[in-house]
Amino acid sequence: MFVSLLAFTACSSTGDTDEGADTAQNGSGSGSTNTATSSPASGGGQLTQEEIRAQSALRQTVFYFEFDIAEFKPADRDTLAYHARDLAANPNKRIRLEGHADERGTREYNLALGERRANGILNYLIVNGAARSQIEVVSYGEERPAQSGQMESAYSRNRRVEIVAR
Amino acid sequence: MNIRAFLVLTCLWSACAQAELSIQITQGVDNPIPIAIVPFAWEGDGVLSEDVDQIVMDDLQQVGEFRALSPGNMLSLPNEEREVFFRDWRVLAQDYLLVGKISRAPGSQLVQVQYEFFDINRELKLAGEILTGSVTQLRDIGHEISNVVFELVTGTRGAFTTQILYIVSEQSAGGQTVFRLEKADYDGQRAQVLLESNEPIMSPSWSPNGEDIAYVSFETSLPRIYTQNIATGQRRQITNYPNINSSPVWSPDGTRLAMVLSKDGSPDIYVQDLLNNELIRVTDHPAIDTEPAWSKDGRSIVFMSDRTGQPQIYQMEVGASSFNVERLTYDCFQCMKGQFLPDGVNMVHVRRETRQSPNYQIAVLNIETLRVITLTDTSLDESPSVAPNGSMIMYATKFGGRGVLDAVSIDGRVKFRLPSSTGDVREPAWSPFFN
Numbered sequence: 001m002f003v004s005l006l007a008f009t010a011c012s013s014t015g016d017t018d019e020g021a022d023t024a025q026n027g028s029g030s031g032s033t034n035t036a037t038s039s040p041a042s043g044g045g046q047l048t049q050e051e052i053r054a055q056s057a058l059r060q061t062v063f064y065f066e067f068d069i070a071e072f073k074p075a076d077r078d079t080l081a082y083h084a085r086d087l088a089a090n091p092n093k094r095i096r097l098e099g100h101a102d103e104r105g106t107r108e109y110n111l112a113l114g115e116r117r118a119n120g121i122l123n124y125l126i127v128n129g130a131a132r133s134q135i136e137v138v139s140y141g142e143e144r145p146a147q148s149g150q151m152e153s154a155y156s157r158n159r160r161v162e163i164v165a166r
Numbered sequence: 167m168n169i170r171a172f173l174v175l176t177c178l179w180s181a182c183a184q185a186e187l188s189i190q191i192t193q194g195v196d197n198p199i200p201i202a203i204v205p206f207a208w209e210g211d212g213v214l215s216e217d218v219d220q221i222v223m224d225d226l227q228q229v230g231e232f233r234a235l236s237p238g239n240m241l242s243l244p245n246e247e248r249e250v251f252f253r254d255w256r257v258l259a260q261d262y263l264l265v266g267k268i269s270r271a272p273g274s275q276l277v278q279v280q281y282e283f284f285d286i287n288r289e290l291k292l293a294g295e296i297l298t299g300s301v302t303q304l305r306d307i308g309h310e311i312s313n314v315v316f317e318l319v320t321g322t323r324g325a326f327t328t329q330i331l332y333i334v335s336e337q338s339a340g341g342q343t344v345f346r347l348e349k350a351d352y353d354g355q356r357a358q359v360l361l362e363s364n365e366p367i368m369s370p371s372w373s374p375n376g377e378d379i380a381y382v383s384f385e386t387s388l389p390r391i392y393t394q395n396i397a398t399g400q401r402r403q404i405t406n407y408p409n410i411n412s413s414p415v416w417s418p419d420g421t422r423l424a425m426v427l428s429k430d431g432s433p434d435i436y437v438q439d440l441l442n443n444e445l446i447r448v449t450d451h452p453a454i455d456t457e458p459a460w461s462k463d464g465r466s467i468v469f470m471s472d473r474t475g476q477p478q479i480y481q482m483e484v485g486a487s488s489f490n491v492e493r494l495t496y497d498c499f500q501c502m503k504g505q506f507l508p509d510g511v512n513m514v515h516v517r518r519e520t521r522q523s524p525n526y527q528i529a530v531l532n533i534e535t536l537r538v539i540t541l542t543d544t545s546l547d548e549s550p551s552v553a554p555n556g557s558m559i560m561y562a563t564k565f566g567g568r569g570v571l572d573a574v575s576i577d578g579r580v581k582f583r584l585p586s587s588t589g590d591v592r593e594p595a596w597s598p599f600f601n
Contacts, residue, residue, distance in 0.1 A: 104524065105526065106457065106477075106502045106516055106548050106549070107549065107593065108369070108456045109454065111368070111410060111412055112432075112456050116432075138384075138387065138388055139389075141368075143335075143345075143384075148567070149567065150564060
């Protein structure tokens with residue numbers, strides 16, 4: 001009866017099975033936006049227009065979404081195509097697509113919405129040449145906001161998918 | 167008089183107390199029941215760490231039905247029956263009187279709390295007993311007395327000895343976000359950390375006997391479901407399916423976990439047997455199906471789906487054809503996170519009325535009369551969790567830019583808040599009765 005609720009081992013259970021939790025996650029969720037392929041462009045050679053465009057596209061690793069919308073913005077299509085071609089050209093490269101939502105709506109729905117956003121980009125990358133095995137998808141829902149606050153300026157920064165190098 | 171013994175356990179409460187929450191009553195009823203709670207006499211040496219009569223007063227006042235008389239206005243300060251003169255309380259228009267005293271239990275380190283509870287108008291003693299325990303259990307004894315008083319007056323079982331789980335996220339000094347799963351008394355006191363991680367923790371839920379909990383942890387960098395025994399701290403990873411593993415909820419008989427898995431493309435509801443790990447798929451739809459909650463009989467599951475374009479609440483039997491789905495909500499832009507109250511007729515949920523008003527509020531829908539009562543008037547309310555006696559709903563909201571926990575009575579008349587001193591607090595899960 002009453003007694004049983006007092007029988008805890010206080011504080012003893014902090015992360016027992018959890019060996020990997022403290023290891024760095026390759027900058028996951030911490031806003032590491034620059035994962036550009038640092039090919040030694042400064043090696044003296046002249047870059048073509050196309051190479052410059054590709055490098056600039058690969059530097060964009062965060063893609064923002066409208067409220068309650070899972071499709072990425074049409075303006076991001078070209079940039080994502082460069083990411084897809086980069087993956088196709090570098091079969092050993094592995095990335096993670098991290099989907100996020102703003103805090104409006106329930107947490108479980110936002111977890112699902114973050115995955116739907118990331119899957120939209122996943123499919124587009126595959127259609128444009130990336131291999132499924134190169135890409136891991138994870139949704140954080142509203143659990144890892146890029147910016148806190150209850151205003152649209154924060155919300156719009158939180159509705160995003162991040163490409164993170166693995 | 168019946169004497170109840172308390173097990174003595176040396177538990178380092180203070181060492182574990184994290185965010186000490188203090189109660190703030192934000193809204194009360196119009197005609198609360200007047201009750202006089204006389205300060206309990208302490209007949210031992212030194213000063214007691216807990217104020218038992220104050221604990222009872224806080225309990226009864228924050229659920230709203232009672233208004234306690236200020237001790238400064240009392241005409242006498244009785245501590246036991248022979249000192250009680252009903253006339254003193256009738257002139258003060260009190261309906262009920264609680265008196266008591268605390269003393270050292272002879273020959274031990276324990277203390278005993280003797281209390282007596284009276285109906286003033288009928289000049290009748292309704293209850294009286296001696297509760298014995300360690301000094302650290304005085305708070306439990308206070309809540310136990312509140313349970314007795316509450317049930318005698320309202321006819322409803324008191325939930326003052328229940329507990330809550332919730333999640334806290336906080337920026338550490340290094341700028342990293344730390345996530346904690348905590349357990350506390352229903353009023354937020356005596357918080358303990360059950361799990362701490364640098365990765366998100368979500369969706370805590372209780373087993374029906376209150377001995378185990380389930381939750382989602384991203385500690386492997388992916389969302390996976392774990393169970394944890396409260397007494398031993400023993401953890402078990404329950405799932406490792408591709409993609410989302412979330413929303414674990416125990417079946418009423420404690421043998422199965424309902425959950426959300428997106429291993430087959432989109433999030434669907436599944437049920438996993440905890441003994442043989444057999445997995446049953448419940449929903450099968452390319453839209454998002456999530457937020458499962460069991461019906462009382464354990465035969466069907468209420469869930470949210472955006473299959474019509476926006477989130478609405480549905481119900482279906484476990485094992486039924488996926489075409490055999492009943493839609494429960496219609497007249498809202500978004501209705502989410504449905505869960506039946508103990509009466510099986512009223513369903514609490516999160517409600518966004520129209521596309522134009524971006525407010526998420528806690529509401530109750532009677533599925534027979536279709537009457538909707540909206541209980542809250544703030545705009546980012548979510549994660550409603552019902553007290554096991556069905557009297558109050560705790561939920562997460564925002565106050566001053568931070569996540570806090572609020573509770574509201576089932577009729578919307580009474581509200582109280584558990585403000586934490588640090589971090590964002592959310593996802594309350596109210597425990598079942600422990601006995």
